[in-house]
Amino acid sequence: MDIVLQQLVNGLTLGSVYGLIAIGYTMVYGIIGMINFAHGDVYMVSAYITAIAIAILTFFGIESFPIIIVGTLFLTVAVTGAYGWVIERIAYRPLRSSSRLAVLISAIGMSLILQNYVQLSQGANQQGVPTLLTGAIRFSVGDGFVQITYMKLFILFVSLLGMGILTYVIQKTKLGRMCRATQQDRKMASILGIDTDKVISTVFVIGAVMAALAGVLVTLDYGAFDFYVGFIIGIKAFTAAVLGGIGSLPGAMLGGLILGLSEALFAGLISSDYKDVFSFSLLVLILIIRPSGLLGKPEVEKV
Amino acid sequence: MSQAVGINFKKSSIDAFIAGLMALVLFGPIVGVVLDGYGFNAEFGRVAWIVAIVAVGRFVMSSFMQTEKGIALAFRYANNDDGVTVLPPGHKSKMVWIIPLVVVIGLVLPFVASKYVLTVIILGLIYVLLGLGLNIVVGLAGLLDLGFVGFYAIGAYGLALGYENLGLGFWSMLPIAAIMAAVAGAILGFPVLRMHGDYLAIVTLGFGEIIRLILTNWASFTHGPNGVSAPLPTFFGLEFKRRSSEGTFHEFFNLPYDSAYKYMFIYLVLFAVVWAVLFIKHRLVKMPIGRAWEALREDEIACRSLGLNHVLVKLSAFMIGASTGGLAGVFFATYQGFVNPSSFTFFESALILAIVVLGGMGSTLGVVIAAFCLTVLPEMLREFAEYRVLMFGILMVVMMIWKPRGIVRVTRTGFSPKKGVAK
Numbered sequence: 001m002d003i004v005l006q007q008l009v010n011g012l013t014l015g016s017v018y019g020l021i022a023i024g025y026t027m028v029y030g031i032i033g034m035i036n037f038a039h040g041d042v043y044m045v046s047a048y049i050t051a052i053a054i055a056i057l058t059f060f061g062i063e064s065f066p067i068i069i070v071g072t073l074f075l076t077v078a079v080t081g082a083y084g085w086v087i088e089r090i091a092y093r094p095l096r097s098s099s100r101l102a103v104l105i106s107a108i109g110m111s112l113i114l115q116n117y118v119q120l121s122q123g124a125n126q127q128g129v130p131t132l133l134t135g136a137i138r139f140s141v142g143d144g145f146v147q148i149t150y151m152k153l154f155i156l157f158v159s160l161l162g163m164g165i166l167t168y169v170i171q172k173t174k175l176g177r178m179c180r181a182t183q184q185d186r187k188m189a190s191i192l193g194i195d196t197d198k199v200i201s202t203v204f205v206i207g208a209v210m211a212a213l214a215g216v217l218v219t220l221d222y223g224a225f226d227f228y229v230g231f232i233i234g235i236k237a238f239t240a241a242v243l244g245g246i247g248s249l250p251g252a253m254l255g256g257l258i259l260g261l262s263e264a265l266f267a268g269l270i271s272s273d274y275k276d277v278f279s280f281s282l283l284v285l286i287l288i289i290r291p292s293g294l295l296g297k298p299e300v301e302k303v
Numbered sequence: 304m305s306q307a308v309g310i311n312f313k314k315s316s317i318d319a320f321i322a323g324l325m326a327l328v329l330f331g332p333i334v335g336v337v338l339d340g341y342g343f344n345a346e347f348g349r350v351a352w353i354v355a356i357v358a359v360g361r362f363v364m365s366s367f368m369q370t371e372k373g374i375a376l377a378f379r380y381a382n383n384d385d386g387v388t389v390l391p392p393g394h395k396s397k398m399v400w401i402i403p404l405v406v407v408i409g410l411v412l413p414f415v416a417s418k419y420v421l422t423v424i425i426l427g428l429i430y431v432l433l434g435l436g437l438n439i440v441v442g443l444a445g446l447l448d449l450g451f452v453g454f455y456a457i458g459a460y461g462l463a464l465g466y467e468n469l470g471l472g473f474w475s476m477l478p479i480a481a482i483m484a485a486v487a488g489a490i491l492g493f494p495v496l497r498m499h500g501d502y503l504a505i506v507t508l509g510f511g512e513i514i515r516l517i518l519t520n521w522a523s524f525t526h527g528p529n530g531v532s533a534p535l536p537t538f539f540g541l542e543f544k545r546r547s548s549e550g551t552f553h554e555f556f557n558l559p560y561d562s563a564y565k566y567m568f569i570y571l572v573l574f575a576v577v578w579a580v581l582f583i584k585h586r587l588v589k590m591p592i593g594r595a596w597e598a599l600r601e602d603e604i605a606c607r608s609l610g611l612n613h614v615l616v617k618l619s620a621f622m623i624g625a626s627t628g629g630l631a632g633v634f635f636a637t638y639q640g641f642v643n644p645s646s647f648t649f650f651e652s653a654l655i656l657a658i659v660v661l662g663g664m665g666s667t668l669g670v671v672i673a674a675f676c677l678t679v680l681p682e683m684l685r686e687f688a689e690y691r692v693l694m695f696g697i698l699m700v701v702m703m704i705w706k707p708r709g710i711v712r713v714t715r716t717g718f719s720p721k722k723g724v725a726k
Binding site for chain 2: 035048054082098101103111232235242274284
């Protein structure tokens, strides 16, 4: 019983992180209909920038947790957002009118570039960050206990905050209205005076910012990372996006939570060696049974 | 057009400044601050170089694009996505002369080349086979398969495990591995191929990873990361080992023992298989099924409304590609004498994809040339080995922007109606 509860807690935090990354996939897919393969590697870049920001801040003798965390979040979000913008500008915008296959191959190329570039400049070794936030709340359940670390609470808080702000921006602001209009009909939106190229750039920046939040949170919690972390987490976040219905923002968040919970339960109760296999198989199953996902609309192809 | 063409250096300078600033933001943290434990080593010199290169490059490019030549280039670059080049009817390909020449050179080669050169060429041929397989899937049918390495692994482990558990040798596994890979392709492809093309990419990517994870984790069957040894091919029952109870090749022919014989033999078999695959592919493209692949790649909706069963057509391409991958896996296992999961990472899939992209989608000649370039060149340029993946990535992006159809264009001889046929 305590294992199940503990895994539910772990799964909830894992799921909120998947949800954050899945937002990047789902928004980009919604607006230009491509799978942004390099998104997982944007997350990986943000993990490195987190560690670099912490190293720089501690180098300048800043010790207090709130300043470090705010400084790290700010730096990581800013730099990773810039990565999102530049990637779109270099690898995707010149291909706006090309076939979908060409864009997809370009995205894979971008993913390889990011991985190898980080490996070349930072070395292939695993890197780490010091533990900044310690302590936990414990509940006794039956014979055992369930432990919720403060870090996990912090992850939940920040990711829910991030998703909340994003939902507000998309639903209530002018920028959000422009995004939704472009998603519905790009040509019509541009006729009505929306600079669709700018909106698409913005969407890439938003995706990268959400991945950066996830990068900071996971890196602080887990501590270790290398240049290859983006690959697996990227596929899982994509699975979450598909599970929720690709193109749908609440779907990505919901899909992330469901995937995180089920994966944590699978790892805790059945086998942790095969938890990645479980997630991939889940992806294939969803695509077979319900390709439009939980909250997505079925895609109708028109001439 | 009345405006005189002059270079606006102010605009170029602003462009260069913005690009330099962006480069500073992007490369500053990652390149300039190298993590070392929880501290860091500053490497600001590298950042300065990169920023300078980006800014100067942007300045030159921005200035060039304002000249007449630049404008002409930008115009050409905007519409270069025309499809197949159609040659006049009755065109005679020069290949008629080149093919016998290549065959003769290929047959003479193992007897003159050194053992090292031969092993590199075998590796190149294995990638030719992989490239041809993926070219059917990506190039002809337009299905992006990112888990091609999974089929390669099925072939390689099929030989190793088939020998260990069932005692099957190279010759029996060669067809079985092709069939196994095709069946795996069918099982994977059948549900997924009904859906939108993009999903196929990610599902096949997941499939490749699942295969690798199973090979790593199912230690009782696959020996996990330690790998399995694979048998060598036999020459009508004669083995290429130094000693064997079955009779050895060098004793039978009264030759001194030389380990190069096995590579010569693998090479010759592989050479024959590559030609067979080339021939089959050449014929398939002209058959209705090959035409259907290409038609489906160009316009799926039109094909479906004309009554093509898109799932079966795609599935046939997927299975034929997969079986070619399985064949390549068998050769890889016997050439290495040993397989382990680290040979089947996503990087291999990306390399094979790079071969297809560089060579030209659908172009056979291009794929053969690209396979040799991308496998033989890194062998020669060992000191740049760590930049290899970066180069592949840049290659993919640049090729997609610059020449999405690859270096070697697909050409096809046109048809003309026969005399007496009513128009």
